[in-house]
Amino acid sequence: MTEGAGAVAATALGPVLERLESLVGLAPNDVLVNRLRRAAGLVARLPLDHGGIDHPDWAALLDAVTVQETRMFRAAAQVEVFRAAVLPAIARPGRPVSLVSAGCATGEEAWTLAVVAARAGIEARVLGLDLSRPALEAAVAGRYHLGPPDALREVPAADRALLDIAGGWFEPVAALRPMVAFRRANLLRPDLGPAAADAILCRNVLFYLSQPARDAVVGQLASALRPGGALLLGPTDSPPPGIGLRPWAPGLVGIWRREGGGG
Numbered sequence: 001m002t003e004g005a006g007a008v009a010a011t012a013l014g015p016v017l018e019r020l021e022s023l024v025g026l027a028p029n030d031v032l033v034n035r036l037r038r039a040a041g042l043v044a045r046l047p048l049d050h051g052g053i054d055h056p057d058w059a060a061l062l063d064a065v066t067v068q069e070t071r072m073f074r075a076a077a078q079v080e081v082f083r084a085a086v087l088p089a090i091a092r093p094g095r096p097v098s099l100v101s102a103g104c105a106t107g108e109e110a111w112t113l114a115v116v117a118a119r120a121g122i123e124a125r126v127l128g129l130d131l132s133r134p135a136l137e138a139a140v141a142g143r144y145h146l147g148p149p150d151a152l153r154e155v156p157a158a159d160r161a162l163l164d165i166a167g168g169w170f171e172p173v174a175a176l177r178p179m180v181a182f183r184r185a186n187l188l189r190p191d192l193g194p195a196a197a198d199a200i201l202c203r204n205v206l207f208y209l210s211q212p213a214r215d216a217v218v219g220q221l222a223s224a225l226r227p228g229g230a231l232l233l234g235p236t237d238s239p240p241p242g243i244g245l246r247p248w249a250p251g252l253v254g255i256w257r258r259e260g261g262g263g
């Protein structure tokens, strides 16, 4: 929520914008400036020369300036490609498939992955990562308003069987809960470990970052993928060259395969 009513000159925000970019990669654009102006009380007490994402004042500012818009099965056409072509290709007998929602906001993307894997009968572990503490709390709670606008408008009818829907709310069925975990993380340093994930979704996140931060995040995520693993980005995002990613399939936009591992 808004904190502090005083107007903050754009020039006074310069050091804060610089620090936000170096800390978490946020691009110094108009959206960010407007959000900082609305958080003037928080901005006034920031320690500009120290503190990381766990410092209470920086953490509170990150909660205030990040954008959490999301929904179940967002960009459903890409989710369907994931279901039909990517998931069968990354699944291996004898171990759960490891899926990451990088920039998960309030968690709907992670729960979407759990629904898709469960419906396919594929054992999966899903990890959601985000900076925003209130968003992560909502993700863990996993209980959402139906809307309006209709929060399930992109969810295929058959997938709704894995949601409990009642009284204006929905939540994933209890059987999905053990599949999904959430962790606070900075995607510039996600600490996923090398070659740890079979697929990573990072959609509607890079848009908010500066170009160097986009490249750095995609580099981190690529190195966290197993050879043959998949990186799903937004349709206008593209990885920098030379980091071992190639298009998942000719003509397919937004899905990339880590080289190695056949395919």
Ligand SMILES: C[S@@+](CC[C@H](N)C(=O)[O-])C[C@H]1O[C@@H](n2cnc3c(N)ncnc32)[C@H](O)[C@@H]1O
Pocket (backbone or CB within 6 Å): 024, 025, 066, 067, 068, 069, 070, 071, 074, 102, 103, 104, 105, 106, 109, 129, 130, 131, 132, 135, 185, 186, 187, 188, 202, 203, 204, 205, 208
């Ligand atoms: C618009 S939401 C996207 C949610 C979901 N991926 C989707 O496509 O619906 C963007 C999320 O990215 C998170 N984010 C932005 N920069 C980040 C960073 N450096 N590290 C971790 N999360 C970040 C924000 O907190 C926000 O929750």
